[in-house]
Amino acid sequence: MAATRTAAVLLRGHDYGDSSRILRFYTEQMGLVSVVARGVRGRTGKGIATLATFASGELTAYVKANRDLHTMKDFECTRLREGLGRDVLRFTGASAAAELVLAHAEQEQHAGLFEALVGALDQIEGVAAEERAGAVLSALWSITEAFGYAPQIDDCVKCGEVLGEQDYGRFDYAAGGVRCPSCSEGAAGPRMGPGARAQLRELLSGRRPPDLSHARQHLTLLTDFLAYHVVSRPLKSFRFLAGLFPQEAPLAS
């Protein structure tokens, strides 16, 4: 059988049988792929250490149609991303990115999602310590956007009016965006002032606001937005992540 070769990121692995591991990759050509890596446990030497979570490389696998589990032939690591293990915030942020992709990605090619995932992991690994929270938030929003979901924050989701520069709106999870002051009544989400909207706009553009405040509230907004529109159950790593973000006054300020 011919083997398929594709760029891939290792998202998760667990032991299987006496000596093997099941590995879940997000790949450039086939989307989410699960493979069994035979005989890799207890073995040392070249190549084994590189089968680490968040590593990028070239996966070669024997892929059978209509199967969920394939057989790995080889993984040639090109980027280990050891830096993600250096501190708990980077590691948890990367875990949240992986968990989000595992929860919603399909077993089919999605170039934009592959690019967003690789960019997310690189950003979280490489960013300066004081910008980690912003990097994690913009990385997670970029994956969410690659799935096809983004909140509407400039025009009211109810009446369509453009929110004024000084307006305080309120987030409406069901409608997927901000309501203007006149329509705010009855929306269940947090109040959002001009500052918070400006920061969210930056995060959605893949940038890190230099003056990011309310990182915890931004994470809550993202988590609840995902729960409403993208994932069917709460993502564990997002809860861990919240505990690592500083708690500040409500998002409205």
Ligand SMILES: [Zn+2]
């Ligand atoms: Zn309105």
